[in-house]
Amino acid sequence: MMDVFAALVGQDAATVTFRRAAAEADALVRAGRGLGVEENAQPGARTGAMTHAWIVTGPPGSGRLEAARAFAAALQCRTGVGCGECPGCHTTLAGSNADVRMVVPEGLSIAVADMRALVMRAGTAPSGGRWQVVVVSDADRLTEGAGNALLKAIEEPSPRTVFLLCTPSTHPDDISVTIRSRCRVVPLVQARPEALAAALTEGQGVAPDVAVWAAAAAQGDVELARRLAGDPEVRKRREAVLTVPRKLTSVGACFDAASALIESAEAEAAALVVAMDGTERADLERALGAGGTGRGAAGAMRGAAGQLKELEKRQKSRATRAQRDALDRALVDLAGFYRDVLAAQFGAPVRPVHGDTEANAKAAAAKWTAESTLRRLEAVLSCREAITLNVKPRIAVEAMMLSLWRG
Numbered sequence: 381m382m383d384v385f386a387a388l389v390g391q392d393a394a395t396v397t398f399r400r401a402a403a404e405a406d407a408l409v410r411a412g413r414g415l416g417v418e419e420n421a422q423p424g425a426r427t428g429a430m431t432h433a434w435i436v437t438g439p440p441g442s443g444r445l446e447a448a449r450a451f452a453a454a455l456q457c458r459t460g461v462g463c464g465e466c467p468g469c470h471t472t473l474a475g476s477n478a479d480v481r482m483v484v485p486e487g488l489s490i491a492v493a494d495m496r497a498l499v500m501r502a503g504t505a506p507s508g509g510r511w512q513v514v515v516v517s518d519a520d521r522l523t524e525g526a527g528n529a530l531l532k533a534i535e536e537p538s539p540r541t542v543f544l545l546c547t548p549s550t551h552p553d554d555i556s557v558t559i560r561s562r563c564r565v566v567p568l569v570q571a572r573p574e575a576l577a578a579a580l581t582e583g584q585g586v587a588p589d590v591a592v593w594a595a596a597a598a599q600g601d602v603e604l605a606r607r608l609a610g611d612p613e614v615r616k617r618r619e620a621v622l623t624v625p626r627k628l629t630s631v632g633a634c635f636d637a638a639s640a641l642i643e644s645a646e647a648e649a650a651a652l653v654v655a656m657d658g659t660e661r662a663d664l665e666r667a668l669g670a671g672g673t674g675r676g677a678a679g680a681m682r683g684a685a686g687q688l689k690e691l692e693k694r695q696k697s698r699a700t701r702a703q704r705d706a707l708d709r710a711l712v713d714l715a716g717f718y719r720d721v722l723a724a725q726f727g728a729p730v731r732p733v734h735g736d737t738e739a740n741a742k743a744a745a746a747k748w749t750a751e752s753t754l755r756r757l758e759a760v761l762s763c764r765e766a767i768t769l770n771v772k773p774r775i776a777v778e779a780m781m782l783s784l785w786r787g
């Protein structure tokens with residue numbers, strides 16, 4: 381039978397760490413104990429496998445949240461291994477376990493006050509008799525206030541409370557140095573294409589040839605590989621990106637290509653966030669008791685208007701972020717193409733990133749000098765960087781297209 385860690389693709393080292401920790405956690409539960417003070421004082425120096433606070437890092441699409449969720453399930457598992465079948469495993473994976481709290485810094489519930497309340501509840505005894513687990517899905521996106529509330533909890537942990545923080549890296553931009561120093565870090569790696577393809581075929585019944593193609597095209601991003609294998613829209617968008625190099629034949633064509641790329645990212649982002657936005661708004665309206673008429677209803681309505689406004693602000697910033705994420709994925713695809721051209725020019729014995737445009741890459745390799753290919757690759761990378769530094773995406777992309785055309 382598949383246990384909860386089977387879903388983690390190509391993460392053998394992390395899985396070993398989590399399995400050992402879950403086994404020790406299980407032994408503690410059976411002995412009627414929790415984690416003691418000395419075990420928390422120096423998480424790095426401790427030789428035991430289990431500790432209170434963890435950071436799961438990894439590149440986009442490496443499955444940080446899935447890994448944290450699998451570990452949480454193993455902690456709640458009746459057998460202590462994450463069997464995937466007992467109520468503890470089931471409820472954790474389904475998001476309904478009373479002792480596992482999921483914090484998503486983009487939802488409604490990440491204000492400082494909410495984080496404090498959550499931390500307080502996390503300090504109580506687990507109702508299922510095992511562990512209280514708090515999973516923070518994007519710890520790099522916590523506000524400073526919420527981060528401080530979390531830090532306090534990590535510094536003074538209860539014996540049966542475990543914090544699992546997911547962030548892209550342990551760079552101070554992503555997680556505060558103080559929180560980092562209190563946590564044990566589990567780095568996830570970029571999954572190898574072979575492992576990814578096997579997972580798509582075995583786990584989701586994707587045809588082997590499609591799986592191999594999607595795994596290579598996704599460049600280690602598990603989530604993207606699944607979407608490429610399963611969603612024709614995603615495949616279409618990727619194909620459109622890879623035709624860009626051939627389309628740049630004039631200044632006008634450059635501006636057209638820039639517009640198309642931006643609009644495609646906007647459409648992709650909208651498809652991702654629109655359902656979430658609607659659900660959140662309906663939830664908030666329900667929570668606010670829309671349409672109250674009793675005494676104090678006017679005051680409540682004013683408060684409600686403020687909360688709705690706050691929600692709209694958050695949703696807008698999430699939409700912007702989703703657009704930038706989508707655009708960034710397109711730029712990574714584009715960079716992959718120029719990398720393939722360069723590899724062909726040097727006769728490097730590496731597999732192309734985009735097997736399906738290999739012929740185009742070879743044709744470009746025969747036409748351009750290696751220097752101009754390198755300049756093109758650099759143009760794509762500079763565009764990514766400029767957008768990270770808050771240059772308006774359209775301006776950055778237009779500049780990039782012109783550089784790609786001139787070479």
Ligand SMILES: [Zn+2]
Pocket residue numbers: 456457458459460461462463464465466467468469470
């Ligand atoms: Zn289980």
